[in-house]
Amino acid sequence: MPRGGWYSVGVVLLFALLPFVYGNHALLFNMMMYLVLAQGINVLFGFTGYLPFGYVGFFGAGAYGASLAILLVHLPPVPALFVGAAVSVLVALLLAPLLRLSGAYFAIASLAASEVVYYIVSNPHLVSLTQGPYGISLAQVYNSGASYATMVVVLAMALAAVVYLRNSHMGLALQAIREEPISAGFAGINVVRERTRAWLLSAALAGLAGGAYAWHVSVFYPKSVFDLNISVFAIVFTLFGGVATLVGPIVGTLLLYGLYNWIGISQPEYFQLVFGIVIVLLVLFLPNGLVSLLRRAKIHVP
Amino acid sequence: MSPSAPLLSVERLSKRFGAFQALDGLTLELAPGEVLGLVGPNGSGKTTAINVISGVYSADAGSILLDGRSIGGLPIHRRAHLGINRTFQVPKPFRGLTVGENLEVAAVYSRADRAEIGKCLEFLELAPLVGREAASLNSAQQKRLDLARALIARPRLLLVDELGAGLNPVELQRMAQTLTTIARSGVALLVVEHLLGFLRELTTRVVVMDAGREIFEGSLEVAARDRQVIDVFLGG
Ligand SMILES: Nc1ncnc2c1ncn2[C@@H]1O[C@H](COP(=O)(O)OP(=O)(O)OP(=O)(O)O)[C@@H](O)[C@H]1O
Ligand SMILES: [Mg+2]
Numbered sequence: 001m002p003r004g005g006w007y008s009v010g011v012v013l014l015f016a017l018l019p020f021v022y023g024n025h026a027l028l029f030n031m032m033m034y035l036v037l038a039q040g041i042n043v044l045f046g047f048t049g050y051l052p053f054g055y056v057g058f059f060g061a062g063a064y065g066a067s068l069a070i071l072l073v074h075l076p077p078v079p080a081l082f083v084g085a086a087v088s089v090l091v092a093l094l095l096a097p098l099l100r101l102s103g104a105y106f107a108i109a110s111l112a113a114s115e116v117v118y119y120i121v122s123n124p125h126l127v128s129l130t131q132g133p134y135g136i137s138l139a140q141v142y143n144s145g146a147s148y149a150t151m152v153v154v155l156a157m158a159l160a161a162v163v164y165l166r167n168s169h170m171g172l173a174l175q176a177i178r179e180e181p182i183s184a185g186f187a188g189i190n191v192v193r194e195r196t197r198a199w200l201l202s203a204a205l206a207g208l209a210g211g212a213y214a215w216h217v218s219v220f221y222p223k224s225v226f227d228l229n230i231s232v233f234a235i236v237f238t239l240f241g242g243v244a245t246l247v248g249p250i251v252g253t254l255l256l257y258g259l260y261n262w263i264g265i266s267q268p269e270y271f272q273l274v275f276g277i278v279i280v281l282l283v284l285f286l287p288n289g290l291v292s293l294l295r296r297a298k299i300h301v302p
Numbered sequence: 303m304s305p306s307a308p309l310l311s312v313e314r315l316s317k318r319f320g321a322f323q324a325l326d327g328l329t330l331e332l333a334p335g336e337v338l339g340l341v342g343p344n345g346s347g348k349t350t351a352i353n354v355i356s357g358v359y360s361a362d363a364g365s366i367l368l369d370g371r372s373i374g375g376l377p378i379h380r381r382a383h384l385g386i387n388r389t390f391q392v393p394k395p396f397r398g399l400t401v402g403e404n405l406e407v408a409a410v411y412s413r414a415d416r417a418e419i420g421k422c423l424e425f426l427e428l429a430p431l432v433g434r435e436a437a438s439l440n441s442a443q444q445k446r447l448d449l450a451r452a453l454i455a456r457p458r459l460l461l462v463d464e465l466g467a468g469l470n471p472v473e474l475q476r477m478a479q480t481l482t483t484i485a486r487s488g489v490a491l492l493v494v495e496h497l498l499g500f501l502r503e504l505t506t507r508v509v510v511m512d513a514g515r516e517i518f519e520g521s522l523e524v525a526a527r528d529r530q531v532i533d534v535f536l537g538g
Binding site: 169182183 | 358398406408412
């Protein structure tokens with residue numbers, strides 16, 4: 001088993017079995033969705049150093065791509081999911097030139113790009129195609145159990161992707177690029193190509209998550225699948241746990257999403273406050289995430 | 303005169319940064335196994351020459367031929383594939399990776415195997431540090447790691463930028479031996495260096511630069527007596 005393989009199997013089994021003993025399936029589903037998105041952010045930021053604030057654009061593109069494949073082409077939901085992922089990858093290809101920007105410029109440009117996708121999708125002139133601002137209804141294919149199972153599979157794919165990166169030449173090359181792109185070039189690595197591959201992989205994961213989400217909720221509005229909070233949450237969960245590892249984003253998502261959910265239900269008025277405090281503490285004391293504590297204790301983190 | 307057909311030939315290379323002419327028609331040639339010193343006062347364009355030859359910057363004018371083929375338009379990794387490699391004045395290892403991983407990264411393309419990586423680590427006295435994070439190495443060790451990363455890529459032309467700076471006399475002596483061994487294996491070396499004593503151990507042939515231009519080419523001994531060279535060094 002490659003490094004991190006057993007952790008992944010454990011997490012996937014956990015979410016496959018929990019619904020039998022725990023009733024809040026919506027919470028479990030959303031947690032899986034954020035686990036996938038956090039790993040998608042991890043693939044891009046952890047392995048290349050690009051922080052995509054507009055990451056939700058790929059999620060939304062996947063949700064719409066899958067939904068329109070179901071509504072317009074009458075594909076069954078599972079193949080439609082792959083159409084959604086393909087749409088996200090296509091958007092990522094169009095946006096690949098953004099990778100020439102660095103740091104904050106990239107973050108902001110990716111944010112703007114996701115807004116552009118949102119405005120196109122929700123444009124009232126495209127009602128005949130996208131239903132515009134009125135949103136999507138997939139009532140005829142609604143299937144809570146099957147869509148949940150699908151998200152479990154998507155989660156397995158996301159974890160497999162990161163396990164692969166943690167154990168492969170490609171992952172090592174990407175880390176080298178993040179550390180020192182010029183030296184990576186002299187190591188013979190095609191920096192532009194590897195970065196683009198990570199970008200497309202990351203987009204595909206968000207697209208799959210978006211499609212599974214669309215199917216699971218089956219009624220949604222453009223606003224809800226292009227909600228910037230989704231990007232922000234996924235980024236904070238990832239950073240909180242620690243990037244460029246398999247375990248960091250998992251731990252970050254489970255702990256923080258669990259915490260937010262608990263506060264959101266029991267003390268909603270404190271939600272923003274706690275959310276803000278967590279970010280400040282993170283930046284000040286744990287810039288490399290929870291896993292850096294383990295590393296300091298010389299514990300190897302897959 | 304070069305002992306054999308040139309591996310690298312650089313002609314009238316120019317590069318400007320804004321209004322500043324950093325390279326102004328530099329011309330030089332280098333044969334396989336040959337060592338050429340590139341010296342000159344601070345800011346004379348030595349590092350810029352390496353940057354342009356290795357593809358970090360593109361030239362504004364002039365040509366760079368490797369085996370007679372123009373490589374001026376190629377990106378860094380393509381030049382590395384063709385056998386151009388380099389070290390940096392300020393070493394640029396992959397700081398978050400271990401010493402061993404630093405070399406593994408470079409081994410992917412060149413297909414160097416474990417044994418070769420091991421030999422390279424021994425050669426550069428990095429073997430005991432193989433599991434250490436590159437960021438934790440001192441600057442002399444980072445310079446050797448930079449060199450090891452370049453060697454694993456199997457260079458035919460190696461551009462080294464002030465490898466001697468900051469080394470103690472013992473380390474300098476070893477570095478000179480290391481570079482001589484590399485050159486003897488057939489690699490062409492362009493050695494940018496301020497320490498002329500160190501350079502003397504490696505070669506007799508130097509190009510002296512000033513303000514982006516070559517002002518002298520010939521033996522180190524003659525350069526040391528050349529009026530213009532002396533003026534430039536004393537003036538700079
Ligand atoms: N990226 C850059 N942008 C602007 N100016 C630059 C850049 N790189 C180099 N220069 C300028 O070009 C000139 C030559 O720099 P270069 O680094 O080639 O000199 P050098 O001969 O290597 O000097 P040193 O011996 O100090 O290393 C300097 O004046 C430097 O400030
Ligand atoms: Mg220099």
